[in-house]
Amino acid sequence: MATLSNKDIANAIYGFLKDKNGSRDAFREVVKFLQKKRLLGRSKAILESLRRVVNEEEGELEAEVQSVRSLPDKNKKEISEFLKRKYGAKQLILKESLDAGLLGGFRIEVKDEVIDLTSRNKLRKLQAHLTKSA
């Protein structure tokens, strides 16, 4: 038997919980099932997958914005609107983090995609450009 992937299990759990309207008993059954199938060791990864499945199904999108200083609300709103449009998400959870090493500008991380508009990135690209042609 092929091993079940975390994603498959997460999908099944999501479907099951949805059918049962997320009742407490349903959760208990899920845990029982995981224990019976000896999958509790993988519960952390399964939970991570489940979170992604839920996000996807509910149209939620997590994004992280990194900048040197906290961005003004206006900019954040613009970014949110842009990302919602780009990824077709209903809801956007925008996390913010500060990093002085970026030098300037900001970068957005969504899933495994990055839009890097920082000065650090620009400088790196310039360096690569100048050293390549030599």
Add this chain to the structure above:
Amino acid sequence: MSTNHIVENLKREIENFTAEIKVEKVGKVLEVFDGIAKVSGLSDVKSSEMVTFPKGETGVALNLDEDTVGVIILGDFSKIREGDEVKATGRILEIPVSDKILGRVIDAIGAPVDGKGPISAKGGSASGGKASLDYYPIEKVAPGVITRLSVSQPVITGIKVIDSIIPIGRGQRELIIGDRQTGKTAIVVDTILNQKGQDMICVYVSIGQKDSKLRKIEARLEEGGAMDYTVIVSAGASEAAPLAYIAPYTGVSIAEYFMDQGKDVLIIYDDLSKHAVAYREISLLLRRPPGREAYPGDVFYLHSRLLERACRRNKEYGGGSITALPIIETQAGDITAYIPTNVISITDGQIFLETDLFYKGIRPAVNVGSSVSRVGSSAQIKAMKKVAGTLKLDLAQFRELEAFAQFGSDLDDATKRQLERGKRAVEVLKQVQYAPVSIEHQVVVLYALTKGFMDDIAIDKIKEFEQGLMEYSQRHAKVFYKQIKELKMWDDKGEEELKKVIADFKASFK
């Protein structure tokens, strides 16, 4: 160039520079160990796609799992840290190629390692050449049936026993197999040396060899003037397994670059046993299931897809050929181990070297009985075919009789004759290292042998006779030599001349 000028140039470069804004696919390093990195993210990465690490190292995505990607790191993996950002490039691993690569020693990713500076592009000069380098992907599907031509032109190795009994044709794949210290590398080095003036480009791929050995080979090739048409791809014993794994593919990509120009290329993989071991290491680290001898299931495909890229293309598709000489090192003569049987079945024949023969003084220590060339005979020149036609059979019969002769001393004349002839044949086929013999000389010597001219020469005088005969006949049998060179065959006139010359020489020899 003055300082001002440099500053001006820099200014201009910076002004013209525009950073492109794009969405990049990135991943994060989860763990790094032994040249392997597990990376999360990179959802769109392709198999064999190049990825880059922050410090500039390159990696290749090999294992595409559900949430993670197994990446082999080409280069120094000690600089890579957990949490580092990994970027996908969207390109399959490729190496820079150029005509200027000839005479250079490069590593598995195409960077020069011989300290002679960067490799410039075709037509460009070493300092700031304008032309850009061509890039060739290291993995490519082998040429199809329609584009191919059967083997019909010889690769002259200059080694008598090979050119006469186990001939190699252009586009052929001939395995050289034997234990350690049986002269496998010696054969290929001799072959490279003999390609001078034969319109052949050589690529020597060294996999897991000692750097000292490689240096010695390079020095020998340099001395023999062979580096002018040779490229050495080196993935030494001290380098990580991923580099040893890709080195042969790098080599064959360089060979393809030259073949695409319609040239004939000879590529040597020294050796594929170490290549398989490197791949086994990578596979086990990537947690792929082990099979026989702990090699992964696709180890056959590893070598078959590599050797299938050796071919001879027909005129419509640009001509050119890649002849491959893979080397396999056996353990205690065991050719039934996994990798040797695999590669034997892939190649078009094998040259089998034996320790026993080597220590008996028969060098090159080729076991004529176990060695074959499945397609080479159609590439042999007519004259050679004629003189060598019965040689293999004679030698096989000699081996059998030799075993018998040990039991009794009363042998009939025919058997005795055959034994004596066989001993002389063995003697003639011995050859010292770095002394390739031209095809014309080979034909003359083998003619003298098979026509019985050497039967009454003492065994210990055979070498001397052979040497003398080659020099003498080159001076006196001009018609014969000319015919072999131009027509690849002699006629009655040439044969008469040669017979007379051999007789004359024999008279003076005694």
